[in-house]
Amino acid sequence: MHLEQTVHIDRPVTEVFDFLLDLNNHPRVAAGIKTVRGIEDGPLALGRRYSQTSALLGQTVDVTVEVISCERGRELGLKAVSGLVPITRTFRLDAPSQSTTDLTLSVDADPGKGMRLMMPLVERTAREQIATTLQRLKAVLEAEGARQPPEPPGPVDGVRGGPYAGRRG
Numbered sequence: 001m002h003l004e005q006t007v008h009i010d011r012p013v014t015e016v017f018d019f020l021l022d023l024n025n026h027p028r029v030a031a032g033i034k035t036v037r038g039i040e041d042g043p044l045a046l047g048r049r050y051s052q053t054s055a056l057l058g059q060t061v062d063v064t065v066e067v068i069s070c071e072r073g074r075e076l077g078l079k080a081v082s083g084l085v086p087i088t089r090t091f092r093l094d095a096p097s098q099s100t101t102d103l104t105l106s107v108d109a110d111p112g113k114g115m116r117l118m119m120p121l122v123e124r125t126a127r128e129q130i131a132t133t134l135q136r137l138k139a140v141l142e143a144e145g146a147r148q149p150p151e152p153p154g155p156v157d158g159v160r161g162g163p164y165a166g167r168r169g
Contacts, residue, residue, distance in 0.1 A: 001111070001119070003126055006104040007134040011141045013095040016103060017073050019141055020091055023050055029136040031129035032056060039064070046070045049081070056084065056125075085111050085122075103137065105130050 009016055019025050021044045023036045035053045044050075048067045053060060061083050069077030069090065076091045087109040094102040107126055111119065 001109045001123055001126070002106070003123070003130055004104060004106040005127075005130045005134055006102055007138050008096075009101045009103055009138045009141050010099065011101060011145045012099055013073050013093045013101045015145065016101045016137075016141060017076070017093055019137070020076050025140075026052070029133055029140055031132035031136070034060070044070070044076075054083075059084075085109050103134065105134055 023038060023044060026036045027033050032054050033052055034055060037051045039049045039051050044067055046067055046069070050065055052063050052065055054063055055061075063080045063083035065078050066081050067077065068079045068088070069075050073095075074093055077088065078090075079088045080086060087107065090106040090108075092104040092106070094104075096102055107130060109122075109126070111122055
């Protein structure tokens with residue numbers, strides 16, 4: 001099964017990517033993810049593994065996830081290496097402008113022969129979770145961006161640095 005959806009976010013690509021790298025953000029926005037715990041020390045990077053508890057079709061599932069691709073500002077790939085269903089989530093980022101991001105979330109899963117009868121339900125649930133995740137990401141990032149302090153004003157009338165520039169204590 002391959003599913004893919006895209007959302008336009010009014011935030012710079014670096015901000016969106018940094019948000020995705022922070023494991024604490026995943027339960028805030030990812031539909032179905034209840035908790036995330038780092039297994040290995042250090043920042044999220046290629047080869048890093050972490051544990052997450054997810055809800056899938058009414059079941060609570062503990063899964064170990066590995067970062068399989070991590071290209072700053074472009075792509076983050078996450079693969080479940082344990083759990084019921086082998087699943088890969090890939091976040092691809094594109095910057096149509098310096099202040100906006102097109103974020104595509106692709107999900108690839110192979111539920112196996114035992115779940116073939118449930119495929120329509122699994123696929124519908126996955127589509128809904130992808131859409132919910134992307135809409136939550138957009139809402140959170142755009143709301144947080146709106147709360148950031150404005151950029152300091154530039155030079156006024158050709159004067160750089162204002163009245164205190166170059167002064168010492």
